[in-house]
Amino acid sequence: MNDKIEVLITEEDVRTRIREMAAMLSEKYEGEEVLLIGILNGSVFFMTELAQQMSIPVEIDFMAASSYGAGTESSGNVLITKDLERSLDGKHVIIVEDIVDTGRTLHLLKDLIQMKSPLSVEVAVLLDKPSRRKVSCDADYVGFQIPDEFVVGWGLDYDQKYRDLTFIGIIKQD
Numbered sequence: 816m817n818d819k820i821e822v823l824i825t826e827e828d829v830r831t832r833i834r835e836m837a838a839m840l841s842e843k844y845e846g847e848e849v850l851l852i853g854i855l856n857g858s859v860f861f862m863t864e865l866a867q868q869m870s871i872p873v874e875i876d877f878m879a880a881s882s883y884g885a886g887t888e889s890s891g892n893v894l895i896t897k898d899l900e901r902s903l904d905g906k907h908v909i910i911v912e913d914i915v916d917t918g919r920t921l922h923l924l925k926d927l928i929q930m931k932s933p934l935s936v937e938v939a940v941l942l943d944k945p946s947r948r949k950v951s952c953d954a955d956y957v958g959f960q961i962p963d964e965f966v967v968g969w970g971l972d973y974d975q976k977y978r979d980l981t982f983i984g985i986i987k988q989d
């Protein structure tokens with residue numbers, strides 16, 4: 816049961832791009848109270864690298880959401896399965912997510928977070944598949960725009976596997 820995985824973005828390119836994103840965020844938020852909110856499980860590898868590469872101190876928290884209903888793409892019915900543990904008072908929030916696909920998950924989570932009245936909310940994603948968008952949801956920081964392919968690695972899974980790959984790959988079915 817060995818899936819064939821083709822490299823789409825190399826480890827070196829991913830790490831270089833995350834360093835660039837971390838530098839942009841560090842410059843913008845210098846001197847501010849920043850809370851990174853990672854969306855579980857997909858965000859953990861990107862979130863860790865981003866936080867470690869930022870030159871300013873940040874706090875972290877996590878949320879988890881699962882989309883329910885039939886089908887292979889998120890349905891728009893999103894259930895919060897883990898909520899935030901910290902107050903957002905006086906914080907600049909950066910939502911950190913692995914990928915924006917249809918946009919439904921991020922759109923909803925951003926609304927929920929905004930209702931808690933932090934000072935500001937921005938969104939950083941490692942990958943963006945713009946051709947798949949169903950709901951308007953633009954990330955403020957995008958690592959890479961990719962074509963409509965199912966990808967794995969850096970937190971992205973196929974049936975819970977391959978999250979730990981250090982490159983972004985496409986599973987080739989033969």
Ligand code: IMP
Nearest residue numbers: 889915916917918919920965966971972
């Ligand atoms: P959205 O609500 O459609 O934007 O769903 C985003 C979620 O779908 C991501 O957080 C991923 O968990 C999952 N997802 C979307 N595209 C891919 C992919 O190519 N590989 C793995 N997971 C994906």
